[in-house]
Amino acid sequence: MFERRSLSGELAAIRAAHAPDVIILDVDSDFETLPPAAAEDLGLLVDALDPATYPAEWVPDDAPRPLRRYAGSAFTIGLPGDGTVTWTRQTDPPVVFCKARAEGTPDAFLDLLIAEALVQVGLDAPEAFLPFFADHYPDLDAAVPLDPASVYQIGAALYDGWLGLRTRPTFEAWAEEYPSLHDAWVDAGDRLRDRVAGLPGAVARGETEFPDATELACAAIKHGLDLPAPFAALDTAAYVDYGADYAVRWARKTFETLE
Structure with missing residues (x-):
């Protein structure tokens, strides 16, 4: 399901500057939320998994199901709307995922999306909008x-x-x-x-x-x-x-x- 993507040139320099430990993976599917079963495969490529959970009171009762699942105890990466390239710090080291749809993306724009993800990983920022808003x-x-x-x-x-x-x-x-x-x-x-x-x-x-x-x-x-x-x-x-x-x-x- 996963294949390591090598970086060169400007992208390699961006990774070195912002997220030197990150792994870039090509994914053979267009997932919105990475299937929990894929965690086993992912675990073979990283040193450790650190699933995030969030308080149930952050999520309204009528919130969309993917958001309620994301907040729960199951290892969940990604949410609908995340786009072609997404990332997580629920692994050690962090991972940037390039979804299958990236194959149809112009090279220059895909490089930009990967670079943007690397910069975001390097920030001390929540990795999704739920932990960003938290109890708000x-x-x-x-x-x-x-x-x-x-x-x-x-x-x-x-x-x-x-x-x-x-x-x-x-x-x-x-x-x-x-x-x-x-x-x-x-x-x-x-x-x-x-x-x-x-x-x-x-x-x-x-x-x-x-x-x-x-x-x-x-x-x-x-x-x-x-x-x-x-x-x-x-x-x-x-x-x-x-x-x-x-x-x-x-x-x-x-x-x-x-x-």
């Missing part, structure tokens, strides 16, 4: 008057935006030392620019639901794009400092305004 997740659920799946999507997006604020200075500094990765980062941002600029109109016309708009806007944060209201309020140092508490206050204020 029920507060987010209360602040967002939408269905549980939409709360999940908004929570995951807000975590992605917070991570983007943490990693953006690193990406911005790549121009000289890692020019190919920097070019890929700039190109990825340029591809989002028009969609982000058009968000207010798309939401107003009912073409884009608010959770999807939040997901797109938060994905743009790591590229330093200009965000429309109300998402511009997330691109601030205060969000880095106050994290989940700031995210919940933003959500509460945003939906009070929308109502």
Whole structure:
């Protein structure tokens, strides 16, 4: 199920700088949550497994099943929406996973995704939105008057935006030392620019639901794009400092305004 991926050039240098012990694995499936049975195979490739569990009270009773499973005692890596490349520190050493869908991803963009994961692993940051929000997740659920799946999507997006604020200075500094990765980062941002600029109109016309708009806007944060209201309020140092508490206050204020 797993095969080690070797790195060279700029990617090897990024790993050395940010996560020198990490293992990169190609996975032969497009998992959302890694099947528990795969843990046995994974255990053969790492020194130790350290499954994470989270308090049941962090997860509302009506939360999507994958989130409830993620918080439980079973060894669980990944959540729906994690994307082509994901990572975990529930292993020693940490692991970055490249899912099967990576085969259809342009090389430059895949390199960027792997580099981004390596930078994220090197941060002292939660590896998913549930431990990011922790006991604030029920507060987010209360602040967002939408269905549980939409709360999940908004929570995951807000975590992605917070991570983007943490990693953006690193990406911005790549121009000289890692020019190919920097070019890929700039190109990825340029591809989002028009969609982000058009968000207010798309939401107003009912073409884009608010959770999807939040997901797109938060994905743009790591590229330093200009965000429309109300998402511009997330691109601030205060969000880095106050994290989940700031995210919940933003959500509460945003939906009070929308109502």
